[in-house]
Amino acid sequence: MTAAAGFDERVYAVVARIPPGRLATYGQIAELLGAWGCARQVGWALRRLPLPSTVPWHRVVNAAGRISMTPSREGSDWMQRTLLLAEGIPVAADGSLPLARHRWQPG
DNA sequence: TAGGTGACGGACC
């Protein structure tokens, strides 16, 4: 067990608190972990998440309010789009979505 | 050991 593995578990725990139909950003998750400025590490933690998973990873998007579309995800970005549409969140063809309207506010 | 990379974010032009 390493400290990094503990970090992953913490990320998953916070993401698991996001209600259906709500959205959070990578930076927001990092901030809730007390790791301000470590948004990229949150992205890595989700990348290491084995799919399928009970963790609602699809509810995490970037601060621009868009799904991060990159080939390195090998299709999980489109899977994310499908899952969000299933929860009633409209997603445009370019991955943009109404983040302000669906933003998750913890506490 | 050093350097490049990326599921980010914010400042700048």
Place this chain on the structure above:
DNA sequence: CGGTCCGCCACCT
């Protein structure tokens, strides 16, 4: 608005 540039930090050659 959007394209670009840095700063950020863990991971992989």
